[in-house]
Amino acid sequence: MTSSLRRDDPPTDVVAPKAAPSTRPRPRIRPVLLTHLAAALLALLGVVALTFLVGPIEQLRIAKVGYLMLAIAGLQLLVGASGQISLGHGAFMFIGAYATALTVLHAPMVPLAAIMVLTVVVGCLAGIVVGAATARLHGPYLAGATLALAVGLPALALYFSDILGGSNGLLFKMRGAPPELAGLVTDNQWKAWVIWFTVLVALVVLATLSRGRLGRRLRAIRDDEAAAAMAGIPVGRTKVTAFVISAGCGSLAGACEAYLLGTATPSSFSLALSLSLLAALVLGGLGSLWGAFWGALALVYLELAGKELADLLGLSSSVADNVPLVFFGTLLIVIVMAWPMGIHGALSRLSGVVRRR
Structure with a gap:
C-alpha cells in the first residue's frame, strides 16, 4: 500500500516553532x-x-x-x-x-x-x-x-x-x-x-x-x-x-x-506689522530660524536707532516718525542686493570663508 505522503513533505505532527519575542529596544528620543x-x-x-x-x-x-x-x-x-x-x-x-x-x-x-x-x-x-x-x-x-x-x-x-x-x-x-x-x-x-x-x-x-x-x-x-x-x-x-x-x-x-x-x-x-514681519524675515534670511532671530533684532533695534537719529538731528515729529521706516527699508535693500539670503546667509558665507582659511 503506497503512502500518500511524499518524502519531501513535512510530517503532519510537527508544530512550527513560535516566533521569538522581539528584543528590539524601544525607540529613544531623537x-x-x-x-x-x-x-x-x-x-x-x-x-x-x-x-x-x-x-x-x-x-x-x-x-x-x-x-x-x-x-x-x-x-x-x-x-x-x-x-x-x-x-x-x-x-x-x-x-x-x-x-x-x-x-x-x-x-x-x-x-x-x-x-x-x-x-x-x-x-x-x-x-x-x-x-x-x-x-x-x-x-x-x-x-x-x-x-x-x-x-x-x-x-x-x-x-x-x-x-x-x-x-x-x-x-x-x-x-x-x-x-x-x-x-x-x-x-x-x-x-x-x-x-x-x-x-x-x-x-x-x-x-x-x-x-x-x-x-x-x-x-x-x-x-x-x-x-x-x-x-x-x-x-x-x-x-x-x-x-x-x-x-x-x-x-x-x-x-x-x-x-x-x-x-x-x-x-x-495693523497692516504695517504684517509687512514689517515679512520684511524682517527677508532681511534676517529665508530658510533658517536664525533668520528669524536677526530679523527680530533688526525690528527692535533699528527702530530705536532711527528714533535716536531723528532726535539727534532735531527733526519734527511728523518726519521723525518715518525715519525708522526709511532706515529699515534702506538697510533691507542694501542687504538683499549684497546678500540675497539675508543676514544669516552673509554670516554663513563669512564663516565658510574663515574656515577655508
Whole structure:
C-alpha cells in the first residue's frame, strides 16, 4: 500500500516553532530633539543672565525681541519652507492678543500656561479656516487674500466695540513676578523670562518639525509642487498644515505681547506689522530660524536707532516718525542686493570663508 505522503513533505505532527519575542529596544528620543532642547536651555540661561545686566526698559526690549522672533519663525515655516507668501501674519497676532485679553478679563483665575495653550488652539483653528480657503491660491492671489485678512480682521475691534473695546482696545492686569521672588526679580525680568521660555519651547517644536518629514515635504512643495504631487505628497493637506502651524505661532506671539504690555489694541496689529514681519524675515534670511532671530533684532533695534537719529538731528515729529521706516527699508535693500539670503546667509558665507582659511 503506497503512502500518500511524499518524502519531501513535512510530517503532519510537527508544530512550527513560535516566533521569538522581539528584543528590539524601544525607540529613544531623537538626537536632533535633544540637541534643540540643549540649545534652548543655554539660550534661556543667557537671557536670564542678560536681564540682570540691563535696566527695566532694555528688559522690555529683550522680551519684545522674543515674541517678534516667534512670529517671524512661524512666518518662516510658511514662506521660507513651503513658499506660500502671507501678508496677513499680524492678524493671527491680533487673534492671540485678544484671546488672551478676553480670557483674563472674563476668567481671571485661569493660569497663564492654560491661556497660552488656549491662544495656540484658537490660532490653529483660525489657520485651518484660512489655510483651507487659500490652499489652491498661489503667488499674488494668496498674497492678496492674506492682505485682506490683515486689513479686515483688526477692524472687527471697531465693529464689535462693546466686546473688543473699540479703538482703545482692552486693558487688563496680569500677574508679574511671584511674591516669593519679591526684591530679587522685577516684573519686567519675570515677564522676559516667561516670554522667552514660551518662545524657546515653540522654537524647539518648529526646529524639530523642520528637520523631520513635514519639513522635507514642505521643501519639496516649495521647489516643485507638481513633482511633489507626483511623488505622493499630499500637497493641499501639507500646505494647510504649514498654515496652521504658522498661525499658531503668530497667535502665541500675540499672546506674549499682550502679556508683556497688559493691553490689546487694534492699532498694534495693523497692516504695517504684517509687512514689517515679512520684511524682517527677508532681511534676517529665508530658510533658517536664525533668520528669524536677526530679523527680530533688526525690528527692535533699528527702530530705536532711527528714533535716536531723528532726535539727534532735531527733526519734527511728523518726519521723525518715518525715519525708522526709511532706515529699515534702506538697510533691507542694501542687504538683499549684497546678500540675497539675508543676514544669516552673509554670516554663513563669512564663516565658510574663515574656515577655508
